[in-house]
Amino acid sequence: MPVSSKPHMRVSLCVSGSDGTSTVNHDAASGIGCETPGRGIRVFPPLTMLYAASELRAAGCDVELRDFNTSETTADEWVASHDLREGTEAVVLLSSLTTLERDRGRVSRLRARYPELFIVTMGTFYEHFAASMLAAGADAVVYGTPELAIADCVLQKRRGAVRAEMTARALEDLQFPLWDALDMSLYTSHTVLSSRGCSFGCSYCPHPVYQADRVIARSPESTLAEIAWLHERYQPDYFLFRDPLFTFDAGRSRAIIGGIQAAAPGVQWACETRFELLPAPLIHLMRDSGVHHVRMGIETADPKVLSEAGRIGSTSAARRHLERARDTLATLKGCGIRSVCFFMFGFPSDTADVAESIMDFVRSADPDVALLNYTTPYVGTPLHDQMHSEGLVDLRDLTRYGSKMPVARTRALDAERVLELGAAVQKFFRSRNRQFYPIR
Numbered sequence: 220m221p222v223s224s225k226p227h228m229r230v231s232l233c234v235s236g237s238d239g240t241s242t243v244n245h246d247a248a249s250g251i252g253c254e255t256p257g258r259g260i261r262v263f264p265p266l267t268m269l270y271a272a273s274e275l276r277a278a279g280c281d282v283e284l285r286d287f288n289t290s291e292t293t294a295d296e297w298v299a300s301h302d303l304r305e306g307t308e309a310v311v312l313l314s315s316l317t318t319l320e321r322d323r324g325r326v327s328r329l330r331a332r333y334p335e336l337f338i339v340t341m342g343t344f345y346e347h348f349a350a351s352m353l354a355a356g357a358d359a360v361v362y363g364t365p366e367l368a369i370a371d372c373v374l375q376k377r378r379g380a381v382r383a384e385m386t387a388r389a390l391e392d393l394q395f396p397l398w399d400a401l402d403m404s405l406y407t408s409h410t411v412l413s414s415r416g417c418s419f420g421c422s423y424c425p426h427p428v429y430q431a432d433r434v435i436a437r438s439p440e441s442t443l444a445e446i447a448w449l450h451e452r453y454q455p456d457y458f459l460f461r462d463p464l465f466t467f468d469a470g471r472s473r474a475i476i477g478g479i480q481a482a483a484p485g486v487q488w489a490c491e492t493r494f495e496l497l498p499a500p501l502i503h504l505m506r507d508s509g510v511h512h513v514r515m516g517i518e519t520a521d522p523k524v525l526s527e528a529g530r531i532g533s534t535s536a537a538r539r540h541l542e543r544a545r546d547t548l549a550t551l552k553g554c555g556i557r558s559v560c561f562f563m564f565g566f567p568s569d570t571a572d573v574a575e576s577i578m579d580f581v582r583s584a585d586p587d588v589a590l591l592n593y594t595t596p597y598v599g600t601p602l603h604d605q606m607h608s609e610g611l612v613d614l615r616d617l618t619r620y621g622s623k624m625p626v627a628r629t630r631a632l633d634a635e636r637v638l639e640l641g642a643a644v645q646k647f648f649r650s651r652n653r654q655f656y657p658i659r
Contacts, residue, residue: 229281230309230373232272232400234265235318235325236287236294243288245315246461249429250343251597252315254621262288264406266396266461268313270366271341273394275311278370284400298325301332309337309373314352316344317621323355330356337376341365343429347598349380364415364430366393385415385431391441395448409449409458413442413475417463419493421518422529423563426463428599434467439474443482450483457487457511465490466497473501476508487511494547495540502550512557512587512655517544520580521573524566529601545584552585557655560586564641565594567611569629574640578647587655589648592622593641 237243242260246267247253255262265286275282283304287294303310310329314322322340329338338357345352345362352360361368361381368383390412398409416431417424449455466472479488491514505513519525522537531537551558562577581589596603596612597620606612606627613634614626625637632640 227279227281228308229306230275231307232268232282232284232311234268234286234313235322239293243317245313249425251425252317254317261407264401264410265313266410267366269396270393271369272397272400274366274370277394278374289405294325298328311339314340314342326355326357385435387435390437395445398453409455410461411445411458412461413437414462420529422601425597434464439471442475443478447482460490464492466492476504479508494544497547499550502554506554506556510556512559514559516561518563520576524568524573527568528566548584548586558586559588562591563594564591565625565637567630570631571640574644577644587653591645593625595620595622
């Protein structure tokens with residue numbers, strides 16, 4: 220985007236936080252967010268806001284960024300402090316579902332104190348909730364791929380709900396993230412985005428709903444250019460691809476992976492993908508390119524649950540699917556590549572036996588790290604409609620939908636028992652996980 224000929228506009232960018240007792244990762248779950256109890260937790264950097272900050276700066280704005288997940292000041296204290304720089308014309312607040320109600324209150328207080336201030340909230344999840352934030356006093360709500368539209372929205376003072384379409388060309392045209400705005404000692408690592416969206420049809424997944432139901436990808440050349448820029452300017456020893464499905468295209472993956480060491484000599488990196496998209500030759504190429512670890516969703520070890528969740532076509536296919544997962548983990552281990560596996564508990568068909576089967580799978584397949592989240596029926600997913608139609612959802616407060624606590628029961632288990640069994644699985648995982656940098 221060319222630098223604007225308009226006079227500079229002073230813009231305050233704020234990454235929303237909790238009430239001071241927890242830490243929020245706004246980019247998690249495709250922008251729905253995830254709230255973790257405790258402060259001082261090293262979290263993923265707010266990549267969406269870093270892209271937005273670069274777009275605004277390139278458009279001629281004077282930007283200041285505050286992340287209330289890592290600052291000593293909470294978002295509520297800042298709103299109460301009248302601490303806006305002199306001459307600030309606009310505030311842009313990155314929000315997620317987990318902080319929606321708190322952010323509504325913050326926006327209302329800002330509106331009352333600064334009637335002339337142009338207030339924008341942004342986040343992918345707002346497709347379903349924009350009206351509530353506009354009613355609270357926001358001038359505009361930007362969603363879809365918000366960083367693509369934020370500069371135009373702020374400079375033109377566009378009002379109402381603004382949906383930004385995502386295309387591969389638009390992703391390539393984004394300014395590189397404004398890393399200078401962060402103290403990176405407070406975050407897990409630098410991150411790189413090479414694609415968004417997912418073409419698989421899992422009933423529980425928010426990526427097809429809040430990003431795209433297909434993979435929209437930057438070219439290998441564009442991705443490697445950002446990696447080279449990141450290496451030259453910041454010299455990170457490690458970075459993480461934030462794509463939901465990094466290896467969706469074998470040829471593209473090989474081009475990127477094969478070019479990483481030329482772009483950033485000596486760097487280590489990690490990615491997330493599906494294990495079905497990790498053939499042995501690609502794993503060997505990853506090993507030679509400095510990969511640190513691979514993150515994969517296994518979700519559950521019960522074939523029936525896998526099939527019902529839309530992860531795989533049938534129960535018999537799910538059994539073969541799980542065997543293939545074991546084979547992939549063995550290949551990774553044989554190449555010296557660490558593995559991080561994600562599991563879920565609380566699907567409609569889950570029972571105590573399913574919890575035990577998850578632990579059995581981890582014992583035998585032996586990933587380096589196993590992590591468990593509670594199944595969450597996010598708005599817009601088929602699982603949301605199913606669990607509501609069956610009357611399984613206990614918690615109606617959508618801002619509590621963060622995967623760290625169960626919000627529903629299963630056909631066989633009440634919510635308290637789901638929590639109890641899930642906690643037992645988590646305890647088992649912690650007892651055997653081989654913790655390593657940069658997993659926190």
